Structure formats: structure tokens, C-alpha cells
Amino acid sequence: MGYRNLQQCVRDLERDDGLVRIAVEVDPCQEAAAIHRRVFAAGGPALLFERVKGCRFPLLSNLFGTSQRTHFLFRDTLDAVRNLVELKTDPTALLRRPWQYRNVPLAAWTMRPKPVRRGPVLEHSTRISEFPQVMSWPNDGGPFVTLPEVYTEDPDAPGVMKSNLGMYRVQMAGNDYLPDAEVGLHYQIHRSIGVHHAKALQRGEPFRVNIFVGGAPAMILAAVMPLPEGLSELMFAGALGGHRIPMMSRNGGPAIYAEADFCVCGTVLPTTKPEGPFGDHLGYYSLKHDFPVLKVDAVYHRRDAIWPFTVVGRPPQEDTAFGEIIHELTGPAIPSVLPGVHGIHAVDAAGVHPLLLAIGSERYVPYAEARRPQELLTIANAILGQGQLSLAKYLLIVAKEDDPRLDIHDVPAFFRHVLSRIDWSRDLHFQTRTTIDTLDYSGTGFNEGSKVVMAAAGPVRRELPSEVPSGFRLPESFNEPRIVLPGIVTVTGPNYRKGGKGAIRGFCGALGEADHPLSRFALVVVSDDSRFVAETLNNFLWVTFTRSNPAVDIDGVGAFVEDKHWGCRGPLVIDARIKPHHAPPLEEDPVVTKRVESLAAQGGPLQGLY
Numbered sequence: 001m002g003y004r005n006l007q008q009c010v011r012d013l014e015r016d017d018g019l020v021r022i023a024v025e026v027d028p029c030q031e032a033a034a035i036h037r038r039v040f041a042a043g044g045p046a047l048l049f050e051r052v053k054g055c056r057f058p059l060l061s062n063l064f065g066t067s068q069r070t071h072f073l074f075r076d077t078l079d080a081v082r083n084l085v086e087l088k089t090d091p092t093a094l095l096r097r098p099w100q101y102r103n104v105p106l107a108a109w110t111m112r113p114k115p116v117r118r119g120p121v122l123e124h125s126t127r128i129s130e131f132p133q134v135m136s137w138p139n140d141g142g143p144f145v146t147l148p149e150v151y152t153e154d155p156d157a158p159g160v161m162k163s164n165l166g167m168y169r170v171q172m173a174g175n176d177y178l179p180d181a182e183v184g185l186h187y188q189i190h191r192s193i194g195v196h197h198a199k200a201l202q203r204g205e206p207f208r209v210n211i212f213v214g215g216a217p218a219m220i221l222a223a224v225m226p227l228p229e230g231l232s233e234l235m236f237a238g239a240l241g242g243h244r245i246p247m248m249s250r251n252g253g254p255a256i257y258a259e260a261d262f263c264v265c266g267t268v269l270p271t272t273k274p275e276g277p278f279g280d281h282l283g284y285y286s287l288k289h290d291f292p293v294l295k296v297d298a299v300y301h302r303r304d305a306i307w308p309f310t311v312v313g314r315p316p317q318e319d320t321a322f323g324e325i326i327h328e329l330t331g332p333a334i335p336s337v338l339p340g341v342h343g344i345h346a347v348d349a350a351g352v353h354p355l356l357l358a359i360g361s362e363r364y365v366p367y368a369e370a371r372r373p374q375e376l377l378t379i380a381n382a383i384l385g386q387g388q389l390s391l392a393k394y395l396l397i398v399a400k401e402d403d404p405r406l407d408i409h410d411v412p413a414f415f416r417h418v419l420s421r422i423d424w425s426r427d428l429h430f431q432t433r434t435t436i437d438t439l440d441y442s443g444t445g446f447n448e449g450s451k452v453v454m455a456a457a458g459p460v461r462r463e464l465p466s467e468v469p470s471g472f473r474l475p476e477s478f479n480e481p482r483i484v485l486p487g488i489v490t491v492t493g494p495n496y497r498k499g500g501k502g503a504i505r506g507f508c509g510a511l512g513e514a515d516h517p518l519s520r521f522a523l524v525v526v527s528d529d530s531r532f533v534a535e536t537l538n539n540f541l542w543v544t545f546t547r548s549n550p551a552v553d554i555d556g557v558g559a560f561v562e563d564k565h566w567g568c569r570g571p572l573v574i575d576a577r578i579k580p581h582h583a584p585p586l587e588e589d590p591v592v593t594k595r596v597e598s599l600a601a602q603g604g605p606l607q608g609l610y
Contacts, residue, residue, distance in 0.1 A: 002242025119258020142174020214261025
């Protein structure tokens with residue numbers, strides 16, 4: 001029932017034809033990542049790289065690469081975890097349907113970590129430079145641990161029950177780090193690990209951290225779960241893994257996960273050092289910034305250690321499966337946390353954080369013809385005050401009462417619903433000069449940007465054209481209008497360095513003249529390449545919402561300001577061109593591309609794999 005370590009998981013996947021062993025030597029610097037990306041895109045198996053150039057440890061990737069495989073990994077425990085979440089939301093369900101929840105007592109027992117005296121992870125000592133030096137993109141600042149389980153304990157209440165297990169990326173080498181003596185930890189003070197760090201500083205104590213790599217797949221997933229502060233991820237990992245997580249107390253420091261494949265023990269230094277760049281989940285590089293440094297005190301690994309890794313980049317990537325399983329498990333609890341919310345969708349293709357879709361109740365006025373966003377605005381503020389949801393730049397929220405059958409995961413249908421109902425003169429609500437995702441460089445500075453709520457409620461107010469009319473002219477340097485979705489058109493605009501923001505203002509003025517045909521659309525997106533934007537839905541979502549800062553890059557036809565409220569009477573215009581301050585997009589090294597494509601060519605060792 002569940003896997004106690006990664007070795008059990010690998011054997012089980014191999015028996016089920018869910019894993020392929022790669023015997024040809026592969027370079028951990030970009031080659032393994034490039035192969036992974038292609039196999040993931042093809043919906044392929046998990047990969048065990050048996051011969052890693054310059055390293056004796058095998059690499060494992062694409063473990064969570066498909067929804068089907070993720071469900072297979074946790075097939076024995078998912079029902080029990082779902083039941084635990086349901087009972088958390090509605091405890092009376094146990095009285096009404098006791099037989100349905102018969103698996104809950106065992107799941108509850110497995111949630112308590114198990115103290116042990118010894119474990120496989122301490123069998124051997126090693127050095128950071130002996131780890132697989134995995135790099136995913138050519139301009140990464142060095143090798144990174146991309147599936148770390150970073151473990152800390154509360155200095156005010158040491159022990160496993162108030163511990164934190166988070167997935168904060170770890171830079172193993174490069175920049176100014178002392179080889180084998182220091183690694184970089186990418187985390188912000190508002191994270192749970194940051195709370196522990198602040199407490200250690202207040203107490204005048206060294207802040208000790210353990211980094212685990214590998215172990216049971218449940219530990220990897222637990223590290224990315226958005227659990228409330230103070231609730232240990234070890235408890236969730238136990239329920240999902242079907243066994244109590246074995247933890248070893250050692251030398252008065254944080255506990256060590258006994259079944260991990262690797263463990264780095266260290267102490268956070270009082271100074272920071274530059275970390276990055278790193279190819280990140282928005283599809284661009286996160287640039288070099290100062291972050292905490294861990295002084296390495298000891299490094300361990302088990303005898304049969306396997307190094308799991310993933311590749312981060314423009315979505316969808318393997319971490320998409322994390323989001324899917326997290327939503328599946330926690331989605332039913334959303335109404336109890338956010339009353340009035342019926343669903344939230346963090347759109348993966350838009351980089352997850354930039355774009356949220358939400359369905360809420362609008363009960364203040366029960367008559368459809370008179371309904372307008374009121375309760376929805378209260379709900380929107382609550383959503384933007386919740387954990388990682390607070391990183392959103394765009395929140396589109398609609399009233400369930402207008403279409404109870406609307407599927408929040410049907411993105412085209414959701415946009416049609418919003419754009420046919422929204423009143424741009426009334427239903428835009430901005431938050432300016434606020435915080436956004438640290439990894440998002442579309443804002444005005446590091447971790448600085450804006451947000452907008454687009455709320456739609458009430459009857460249909462406009463028809464959405466689905467064809468670009470003919471026989472009209474665009475302003476100079478604007479061309480190639482193309483349909484994205486009904487009511488949405490994208491136009492290629494001038495290079496930002498030439499036209500800047502003023503070009504968009506002129507464009508909006510031109511569309512407002514003499515009933516311009518494009519003024520019949522609800523949304524116009526100005527981009528650097530309208531052909532690319534209109535080619536796929538994912539391209540539209542990625543370009544529009546990762547390359548714009550709402551308060552700066554939203555304009556409109558007939559724009560006005562009234563009582564500090566901004567609105568427009570014609571189409572909304574979003575400037576999604578690349579700006580000089582944006583981070584560069586991720587691109588493969590052509591030499592690596594040629595190498596990995598040759599491996600999969602006719603007669604190659606990876607033929608048919610991607």
C-alpha cells in the first residue's frame with residue numbers, strides 16, 4: 001500500500017510499462033532536460049537515465065508526467081485522502097455515510113510521522129559536486145535541484161509536528177558559491193520557511209535546514225502542497241503515501257527523512273548571495289537576485305540512491321500534473337475556505353499565477369436583468385488575499401447564476417461568457433503598485449506590479465464577432481489582425497523600443513474613429529507576432545498574460561477616469577509586446593537540440609521515444 005521509497009516506485013512502474021531505462025550516456029547539462037521535454041510533450045513514460053556523464057548516480061524524470069501515471073502512483077490512497085478533505089469540509093458526512101469513510105481511521109493514523117533511530121539515507125557520505133549536475137537551459141546560473149524537499153522546524157516549537165516541507169529551488173554551484181561548501185536557497189520571507197527563519201533570527205539562534213532529494217513520491221508532492229501555515233506537510237505525505245513517514249532526530253537539529261535518497265544538512269548564513277538565472281515556470285529566465293545561502297555541514301545518500309529531477313519551463317510541463325492533483329484533492333474544500341466561491345482555475349498555460357478564472361455567487365440582486373457585480377467583488381478580494389492566489393495579476397470572475405453549467409476549465413467558453421457580459425466602463429477594478437510573483441518580470445520592479453479584477457454578471461450585452469472584417473486600415477506599424485477567439489482579435493504592433501506606450505494610445509484613438517470595424521471586438525491584444533498568438537489558445541494565454549502588467553499595459557477605446565475609477569467605452573486593449581525590462585524567453589541550445597534529435601532518429605538508441 002503506497003511506496004516507502006523511490007526504488008519501490010521505479011520497480012512498480014517498470015512492471016506496469018510506465019518507465020523506460022535509457023542505457024546510452026546522457027549529459028546532465030541540458031541533454032537530459034531536452035530529452036525529458038520531448039518525452040513529456042509526447043505523453044511518454046517516466047525515464048531512468050542509467051549512465052549519467054560525470055556522475056555515478058542514475059537520474060529519474062517525468063515521474064509525474066501524465067495524469068494517468070500520477071493517479072497510478074497514489075492509486076491505493078487517493079480515495080482516503082479525498083475522504084479526509086471531505087470530512088474536513090463537512091464532518092457530519094461521517095454520520096450520514098459511515099461506510100464510505102471506513103478508510104479514514106487508517107489514513108488518520110498514517111498522518112503521524114514515525115520516529116526512528118536509523119535509516120538508509122545515512123549509509124554513505126558524499127559531496128555536492130558528486131550529485132548529478134543537472135542544468136535545464138543554456139543560461140542557467142549553474143546546476144539546480146529541481147525537486148528538493150526543503151525541511152525546517154519551528155524554532156519556537158521544535159519537532160516534526162510544526163515542521164515545514166517546501167519545494168524551494170536549490171542552486172548547487174556557480175555564481176559566488178564556495179564549491180561543496182555553500183548552496184543557494186530560493187525562498188521569500190513570506191513563505192513558511194521564511195517564517196521559521198525570522199523566528200530563528202529573533203531568538204538569536206542558527207537557522208538549520210535539511211534538504212531531502214527523493215524518497216517516496218508522496219514526499220515530493222507534499223512539498224508543493226499549499227497547506228495552511230503550522231500544518232505539517234509530513235502529515236499529508238503520510239496519508240498520501242499510505243504509511244507513517246520515518247523521521248530521525250539527530251544532534252539536536254532538524255529531523256532527517258530516513259527513506260530519502262539524498263540529504264544535505266546545513267545552516268543558513270547571515271548574509272545573502274546572488275542566485276540564478278534559472279529557466280522558470282513562466283517560460284522565461286528568472287534573473288540573478290540575492291537570496292539566502294546554506295552553509296553545507298554534511299551530505300548523505302543511500303546505497304541505491306536515485307536522483308529525481310524535473311524540468312521547469314513554459315507550460316505545460318511536468319509540474320502541470322502537480323497542479324491537477326492538488327486541485328483534485330483540495331478543490332472540494334474551496335467553498336469552506338472562501339464562502340461564495342464555486343471554483344477557481346489557475347490557468348497553467350498562462351504561467352499559473354498570472355491568470356485566475358473564478359466562479360462565484362452573485363446573490364445581492366436576484367433578478368438577471370438587474371444583476372451586476374457586487375458580491376463578486378467581495379469574493380474577488382477574498383481570493384486575492386489567499387496564499388499563492390495573491391500572486392495573480394488577472395482575476396476574471398463570473399456569476400454562477402448566469403450559467404450554472406459553465407465549466408471553469410473550458411477556457412474558450414469562459415472567455416466567451418465574460419466578454420459577452422462585461423461592461424468595460426464599470427467592471428474593471430485595479431490594484432496598483434502592489435506585489436506580484438517574484439518570478440514575473442512584467443511588472444515595474446522586482447516583486448512589484450499590479451492586479452486587475454474583471455467581474456462579469458448579468459445578461460448578455462454584446463455579440464462577439466468571430467471573423468476579421470475586410471476593407472479597413474490600421475494605424476501605421478500595426479498590421480495582421482487575426483482572430484483568437486470569438487470577440488478577441490490580436491494585432492502585430494511596432495517594436496516597443498520604437499513606439500513605446502504612446503503607440504498604444506494612438507492605436508486606441510484610431511479605433512475610436514468613425515466606427516472602426518475592430519471596435520466591434522471586446523478585446524484587442526497587441527503583440528509582436530499576431531500569427532504566433534492566434535496559432536493556438538496556449539500561445540494567446542502565454543503571451544497575453546505573461547507579457548503585460550495590468551495597470552501599465554491595459555488601455556482602451558474611449559478611456560476615461562472618473563472618481564479615480566478607470567474604464568473604457570469601447571474595446572479593451574492589452575499591450576502584450578515584449579518590453580525592454582522583461583526577462584528573456586527560454587530557448588534550447590541548437591547544439592543540444594541536434595544531439596537529442598539524433599538520438600531519436602531512425603536507428604538511434606532512443607528511436608520512437610519522442
